[in-house]
Amino acid sequence: MKMLHTMIRVGNLDESINFYCDVLGMKLLRKKDYPGGKFTLAFVGYGDEKDNTVIELTHNWDTDSYDLGNGFGHVALGVDDIYGTCEKIRELGGKISREPGPMKHGTTVIAFVEDPNGYKIELIQMKKDTV
Structure with a gap:
């Protein structure tokens, strides 16, 4: 699958x-x-x-908006430079709803942006490969 x-x-x-x-x-x-x-x-x-x-x-076609409900969480995207990505999104008019930083109870660096409908998009800092 x-x-x-x-x-x-x-x-x-x-x-x-x-x-x-x-x-x-x-x-x-x-x-x-x-x-x-x-x-x-x-x-x-x-x-x-x-x-x-x-x-x-x-x-x-006949629906202008939706109630997002409380079941949907988010879509996640991996990014190489979370701080630069958030700055670019902000410059392009995107809404950053959670600034980049470590997640609660962990070390992974994340941020959230909202699409025009209010859906949450999580940005996750990709870890650099270590050799």
Whole structure:
């Protein structure tokens, strides 16, 4: 088995695509309208779907916003320079909801950013390989 994607529902598809692509550096991999169901699916990620797990952005045409609920946690992204990444996200208009620093009760350096819909994206400082 292989993890393929995580799906989140979004109120404004263009705004969400811009955030994931322009702010977080993903690529729009594919996008398709389904007129019979009145929804659009857009898949974004850091590489081809056959080799990478991606995010499916689902936009129901007649829904502008969603209650995020309390079951969904976050999407996590590994980054090489968490402080530089957060600064760039801030410069591009992204909202940093938790500044970079060690996680509580641990040493892993993390930060959180929110997408335009309020979904949490955790940034995790990747550990340098030691030889």
